Amino acid sequence: MVSLLGYQRSWLLPDIRAGMSVAAVALPVAIAYAELTGVGAIVGLYSCILPMIVYALFGSSRQLIVGPDAATCAVIAAVVTPLAAGDAVRHWQLVMTMTAMTGFWCLIASRLKLGVLADFLSRPILMGLLNGVAITIIVGQLSSVFGFTFAQSGLIERLLAVPDYGPQIHFTTLGFSLLTLAVMLLCRYLRPQWSSSLLALTVVAFVLWLGDPVRLNVAVVGSLNSGLPDFQIPEFPPGLIRELVLPALNLAMVSFVSMMLTARSFAAKNGYDIDADKEFRALGFANLASAVSQGFAISGADSRTAVNDANGGKSQLVSIVAALAIAIVTFFLTAPLQYIPTAALGVVLIMASLSLTDFKGLWALRHSDRSAFWLAWITFASVLLMGVIPGITLAVLLGLFQFLRNVMRPTDQLMGMNDEGVVHTLGHNEEVKAITGVLIYRFNSPLTYFNAGYFKRRVLLLLARESSPPTCLIIDAVSCFTHQDISVMSMVGELFKELKRHGVHMVMAGRRGQMTHWLKQAGIRVGDEGILVYPDLYQALRMTRHHWAHEDEAENKGKASPFEYRFSQPGVNEPADLKSHDNDSHGNNQLGETVPDIMASPASVDDSAETPDTLK
Structure with missing residues (x-):
């Protein structure tokens, strides 16, 4: 129009x-x-x-x-x-x-x-x-x-x-x-x-x-x-109409998507x-x-x-x-x-x-995406074996299950930093190194009640696998804390206590205004004695380095803190990107264009090992 x-x-x-x-x-x-x-x-x-x-x-x-x-x-x-x-x-x-x-x-x-x-x-x-x-x-x-x-x-x-x-x-x-x-x-x-x-x-x-x-x-x-056609008023029992309701819904879905x-x-x-x-x-x-x-x-x-x-x-x-x-x-x-x-x-x-x-496109999926390959062929076979309507119903259910699986068991990454001080995903670039004493974690799905437990298990498992136990866990809050959920906040409180018992400090990076408000509403301590919240990953790294550098000086005079080790290497200066960033009115991260894209392709994280009940 x-x-x-x-x-x-x-x-x-x-x-x-x-x-x-x-x-x-x-x-x-x-x-x-x-x-x-x-x-x-x-x-x-x-x-x-x-x-x-x-x-x-x-x-x-x-x-x-x-x-x-x-x-x-x-x-x-x-x-x-x-x-x-x-x-x-x-x-x-x-x-x-x-x-x-x-x-x-x-x-x-x-x-x-x-x-x-x-x-x-x-x-x-x-x-x-x-x-x-x-x-x-x-x-x-x-x-x-x-x-x-x-x-x-x-x-x-x-x-x-x-x-x-x-x-x-x-x-x-x-x-x-x-x-x-x-x-x-x-x-x-x-x-x-x-x-x-x-x-x-x-x-x-x-x-x-x-x-x-x-x-x-x-x-x-x-x-x-x-x-012109003669107008007809349908004449059949109401029971037949009930038979058409769900097929009409399936038809609306398929017609619209196509x-x-x-x-x-x-x-x-x-x-x-x-x-x-x-x-x-x-x-x-x-x-x-x-x-x-x-x-x-x-x-x-x-x-x-x-x-x-x-x-x-x-x-x-x-x-x-x-x-x-x-x-x-x-x-x-x-x-x-x-x-x-x-x-x-x-x-x-x-x-x-x-x-x-x-069929050429269907067969080509085996190289690009194996899960998509099997989804496509299962849908194809279901239409042939069960009929069009059951096949469409199964296709809708498969789409729903695929979505739920991606949300409930999403990919996750550990992050590191290159020599220029830019945060990237670990595992794809030899120049990107883990930061000594720090574990940066990204969970690629909104956190809600049905994946909160999985999030906690993944964090504990990854921490337990570290050869040298980190003293700080930084969570990228932008990617996963998208809305307030009481089950998620309860899980965060439990995770904070578990980490604190093992001497690991918990830091949230991103959505500072929202995260601070949500954590306080849930009764979780925020600040020096609780969870630290910063506007973005870069400021979280800088501030946590300064924060625990003072603690390390008081407790271990003459020893370098694990956070200072990363920036004390020859030829490696503190990156210009480690500066304060303001939030918008909703507490969302407002990184400037100088900050490179840190949403790199996910690193494969093995989840086959048994999740530990406590950190080792």
Whole structure:
């Protein structure tokens, strides 16, 4: 909507050209996806017109095109088909109801500012999910391509039964399927800028019109009722609605995550940002618009978005132009559509599903991230073995478990200093050395009640492993103390007492204002007799050096303190970075640009050893 308010005249011709190109791609795909969803072909067109206009008004992406999507249609079909029990009218009504529920879930999520859910399903999990959905669609369309009907409902059962269907192949239908495939491949090779699916459906429909579909005994789309759809009020028991609630939630999640991946990639390419919460709202309104117009659930369409971008689309006007072009066909030019063979639609769906597959990318994960590799393949296998809906549910749970694991058992590092006095992670650079007598610890997750115990065990374990017991523990509070938690403060108090019994001083670096306030509220002593709190790591090092240097002088005259040892080596001066830094109003660390990035890649810290009850 923003780009429409600031519309420039120079954008008009590129937007019209892109809109017509998008309509040419969207028309055959919408009809094919209607077949996949189990509703009439005209419903696929209904699902394009109003949703595209609504998204143009509420969306924040300038290139994104919404419409029917392979994954969403596969989900709807998997949920609705068994509930409809063969009743075509009920099937359509259930589709509309599930679409409306999906829209409401999206609006609720937008209201609650849950746009962050765009990052919930990691890319590997989504890759596994989409690959599984693609294979499910491809196998399901084999019956349309070869002219027989599957008696089995499960993917594995259908694959095992394929050889038994050899005698039932309808060779005329198979001939039209091969003709569709040949035209699509030739078009992509000779005229890649054209809509190969539209051209293929036009050619096979014309050939079938010449040959008479009744005489050839080839299944076709059939006559379509042009004009506005009649408003239908769903008529089925409330119990069926309860069956749709959770699947609609899953569908909203998958649709939104998939849409955001597409929207963000094209926004980054064209140099602007999008608002995730606004996108959630726009998707919700678009799905409600689809339900009102008797359509089915929609999502971001990556192929049509790519067509828009390739043709130079500048604004959301492209969606409006494409919607108007599809509306003209829907209301005035539906007669030629009745000759489209369902076998050709099956080929279009198979080709579209192949674009969802990325097995090379899945296999490549084994080198870059082994955990992501297994997550992706487990998701993929679950979709194939258990079905689309259980697979999506498992994908959501895997995303949740992955997040909880990262929060509950995050990486951690010990920090050291190089010869220039810059703090870095130990273990990756030989120039970075541990500071004698000091252990600097960073915990890479917000501390909360379910990882506080792990934090304490890690600190005690790392201290016990030190060959020469340190006299000071400095904790980077910026990375882990992000909010007040009574369980965390209780753990800090216990850890402070444990360290004090073993002669180890506890220091917090960062968030000085917040940490001081939280510690005092928890009844933990702050200051010389308790936990020392400083604005950042550099000042913590400088002040603790001075603090215990005086104690060392009093107790061990003539001996160098462990903190002075680091800065008393030949050629090593106290770094200029060890200076006082002020906090902002919230006590957050305000390091200047002269302080280098100390968030280096995590050092591997072995956690296999048994955690000691007490320090050795």
